[in-house]
Amino acid sequence: LSPVCLGSLRRAASINAEYMGTRDDHIITAYRDHGFQYCRGDSAFGIFAEQMGKKSGCSRGKGGSMHLYWPEGNFYGGNGIVGAQVPVGNGIALASKIKGDGTVCFAAFGDGAANQGQIFESMNMAALWKLPMIFVCENNMYAMGTSVERHAACPEFYTRSR
Numbered sequence: 549l550s551p552v553c554l555g556s557l558r559r560a561a562s563i564n565a566e567y568m569g570t571r572d573d574h575i576i577t578a579y580r581d582h583g584f585q586y587c588r589g590d591s592a593f594g595i596f597a598e599q600m601g602k603k604s605g606c607s608r609g610k611g612g613s614m615h616l617y618w619p620e621g622n623f624y625g626g627n628g629i630v631g632a633q634v635p636v637g638n639g640i641a642l643a644s645k646i647k648g649d650g651t652v653c654f655a656a657f658g659d660g661a662a663n664q665g666q667i668f669e670s671m672n673m674a675a676l677w678k679l680p681m682i683f684v685c686e687n688n689m690y691a692m693g694t695s696v697e698r699h700a701a702c703p704e705f706y707t708r709s710r
Contacts, residue, residue: 565654565684574622574644576637577656579614580686581626584656588621622651631657631664634683638670641679652680660691662705671708 565575566587577584585595590606598605599613607617607625617625624640627633637655644651661667662685674681685705689696696703 565656565682568682569652569654572622572649573651574624574637574640574653575656576624576633576640576653577626578630578633578658578661579626579628580658581614581616581623585616585618585621585623585625588618588623590616590618590621590623631661631666633657634661634667634670638673638679638681641674641681642677644680645677650680652682654682654684656684656686658691659685659687659689659696659705660694660699662687662708663700 565584569575571589575584575588582595585606586592594604594606595616598607598609598611598616601609601612603609605611607615611617611625614626614628617623624633624636627636634655634657637653641653644653655670657667667683670681671683673679674683687696687705691699702708
């Protein structure tokens with residue numbers, strides 16, 4: 549069995565991404581990916597089968613809880629490395645721009661990842677290249693147990709996009 553990181557209280561991010569976007573849009577997130585995967589169209593059975601290491605799981609039982617993947621729903625899964633999914637999201641957005649298909653990519657990350665250099669670089673590249681990218685900060689006020697006031701000099705993360 550794999551470890552389970554359900555991301556309780558983070559369901560609002562996945563529901564809002566679905567509300568804001570279309571089924572053709574793309575989503576990539578960190579390891580608290582269950583809500584996103586379910587909203588993208590995978591069944592609870594497929595998600596649970598993955599957690600149990602079954603071949604009938606969305607990643608054939610090899611990804612576990614942290615690495616769900618649902619390409620049929622344009623969901624490119626969870627990433628176990630803090631913030632690493634955001635640059636990959638830029639690549640997805642670049643592909644959308646080159647194709648000219650009118651889709652956008654939502655890249656979700658937690659408030660702890662908001663201080664990662666790759667997040668800043670990705671935001672800068674997305675702005676410079678005018679990528680169809682939406683950055684979603686799932687702020688639960690704690691990064692692995694450290695309060696936002698102790699880990700961020702600027703805890704109003706939305707102001708960083710100005």
